[in-house]
Amino acid sequence: MARLSDVIEDFIKTLLKQSEGELELQRNELAEYFECAPSQINYVLATRFSLDRGYYIESRRGGGGFIRIVQLDLDKDDYLLHLINERIGRTISENETNDIVTNIMERGIITEREALIIKSALTDKVIAIPANLRGVIRANILKAMLVAILRSRV
Amino acid sequence: MARLSDVIEDFIKTLLKQSEGELELQRNELAEYFECAPSQINYVLATRFSLDRGYYIESRRGGGGFIRIVQLDLDKDDYLLHLINERIGRTISENETNDIVTNIMERGIITEREALIIKSALTDKVIAIPANLRGVIRANILKAMLVAILRSRV
DNA sequence: TATTACGAAGGTCAAAGAAAGTCAAAATAA
DNA sequence: TTATTTTGACTTTCTTTGACCTTCGTAATA
Numbered sequence: 152m153a154r155l156s157d158v159i160e161d162f163i164k165t166l167l168k169q170s171e172g173e174l175e176l177q178r179n180e181l182a183e184y185f186e187c188a189p190s191q192i193n194y195v196l197a198t199r200f201s202l203d204r205g206y207y208i209e210s211r212r213g214g215g216g217f218i219r220i221v222q223l224d225l226d227k228d229d230y231l232l233h234l235i236n237e238r239i240g241r242t243i244s245e246n247e248t249n250d251i252v253t254n255i256m257e258r259g260i261i262t263e264r265e266a267l268i269i270k271s272a273l274t275d276k277v278i279a280i281p282a283n284l285r286g287v288i289r290a291n292i293l294k295a296m297l298v299a300i301l302r303s304r305v
Numbered sequence: 306m307a308r309l310s311d312v313i314e315d316f317i318k319t320l321l322k323q324s325e326g327e328l329e330l331q332r333n334e335l336a337e338y339f340e341c342a343p344s345q346i347n348y349v350l351a352t353r354f355s356l357d358r359g360y361y362i363e364s365r366r367g368g369g370g371f372i373r374i375v376q377l378d379l380d381k382d383d384y385l386l387h388l389i390n391e392r393i394g395r396t397i398s399e400n401e402t403n404d405i406v407t408n409i410m411e412r413g414i415i416t417e418r419e420a421l422i423i424k425s426a427l428t429d430k431v432i433a434i435p436a437n438l439r440g441v442i443r444a445n446i447l448k449a450m451l452v453a454i455l456r457s458r459v
Numbered sequence: 460t461a462t463t464a465c466g467a468a469g470g471t472c473a474a475a476g477a478a479a480g481t482c483a484a485a486a487t488a489a
Numbered sequence: 490t491t492a493t494t495t496t497g498a499c500t501t502t503c504t505t506t507g508a509c510c511t512t513c514g515t516a517a518t519a
Contacts (some may be wrong), residue, residue, distance in 0.1 A: 154487095154488085154493085154494070154495095154497080155398060155494080156493090156494065156495085158324045177478085177479095178478075178479055178480095179478070179479080187495075187496085188496045189478095189479075189480095189494065189497095190479095190480080190481080190482090190495085190496070190497075190498065191495060191496075192479095193479085194493095194494070194495075195447055202422060210479060210480085211475095211476095211478085211479075211502085211503080212324045212477085212478050212479040212480075212501070212502040212503060213477065213479080213501095213502050213503025213504055214476070214477045214478060214502095214503060214504040214505070215307065215308035215311070215477080215503085216477070216478035216479055216487085216502085216503075217478085217479090218479075222483090227500090229435055229455060239506080240343065257516085260432075262459045263457075264419070264453075264454075265422065266420070266452065267453045267456070268419060268422065268450050268453045269422065269426075270453075270454035270467055271449045271450055271452065272423075272446045272449055274449070276443060276519075277445045277446050277449045278444060278445070278446070279318050279441075279442065280434060280438060280442060284434060284480075287433075288431075288432060288433065288442070291432070291433060292426045292431055292432070293448075294427055295428070295431045296422050296425055296426050297426045298425065299417070299418075299422045299424075299425035299426075300422065301468070302421065303417070303418040303421050303422075308481080308503090308504070308505095309504080309505080310503090310504065310505085319470090331467070331468085331469095332468075332469055333467090333469080341505075342505065342506050342507065343468095343469080343470095344469095344470080344505085344507080345504085345505060345506075346469095346473090346501070346508075347469085347470070347471080348505075352503090352504090364468095364469060364470085365468080365469075366467085366469040366470075366512040366513060366515075367467065367468050367469080367511095367512050367513025367514055368466075368467050368468060368510065368513060368514045368515075369467085369468075369514070370467075370468035370469055370512085370514095371468085371469090371511080372469075392479095394516080421504075449508085452467050
């Protein structure tokens with residue numbers, strides 16, 4: 152007996168193929184179609200369309216709300232994906248951050264100005280919260296910005 | 306399921322383009338045209354034509370009343386300085402941030418990709434700290450990034 | 460002429476409606 | 490048992506609607 156989550160996963164992937172890697176859907180509509188709880192859609196998205204599987208999700212609530220699924224354009228051992236999923240862990244220092252950002256600039260992945268913007272956002276001074284939390288938030292933000300760079304390549 | 310507010314937004318923007326950034330309209334007339342409550346027009350103006358998005362609204366009641374929408378056009382450096390020194394202040398929300406960043410992108414101050422990077426760094430989700438602190442840190446980071454942009458323009 | 464009354468705008472605010480998100484308990488599969 | 494999936498109650502966000510308020514111009518009135 153195929154698990155419903157797998158069926159929904161396949162369904163979404165078929166839609167994604169038809170629409171060249173980008174897709175907007177209605178959570179409640181889909182849930183109704185599969186006769187399941189709306190939150191099961193979230194479960195499928197969280198487990199099958201996660202970042203390390205190469206997908207990016209955004210959504211909006213309220214009237215006319217939607218969920219957008221974007222299939223990121225990446226080759227298997229993408230350096231950015233490696234940074235996001237492995238190199239940058241739960242927490243990271245200002246120095247490590249600067250090294251990483253300089254490095255991807257030198258590789259031509261980002262411009263000099265982008266490097267400047269990213270670094271300026273991640274200094275100890277700017278993230279003025281207790282040190283133990285600071286590294287965690289810095290890691291969060293850095294990863295989010297790298298995802299944005301991944302996304303902008305699509 | 307296109308939101309009516311978005312349709313009205315687009316309609317107004319088309320009119321604005323045709324009239325070179327300045328436009329007068331009748332609230333009731335527009336509401337009748339879109340078959341909606343007149344107050345929905347106010348909602349659209351408040352959410353889509355705010356100062357942060359680069360528009361200025363004035364209006365007059367009574368016979369011969371009107372609503373005037375003006376698309377602002379300021380000097381780029383002055384506007385960045387204004388944002389840094391006045392607008393952003395001690396704390397700022399995710400939505401306000403998005404409006405401001407989209408706006409400076411539309412003015413050609415930053416690229417689309419830079420806008421994406423900046424916005425993604427400043428979401429509630431990414432700055433995962435208590436809400437009262439979150440806005441403060443977001444304001445800090447946003448200002449730091451705008452300063453980086455200012456410097457890289459020279 | 461000065462005042463008042465009325466209709467024609469636009470403004471405000473809160474409630475209702477329309478999505479999506481979260482989280483943990485219950486059910487099922489490995 | 491342990492891990493994964495399914496469900497449902499509750500929350501948050503955004504939009505739409507409607508009742509009531511304020512302002513302005515003009516016509517009628519004192």
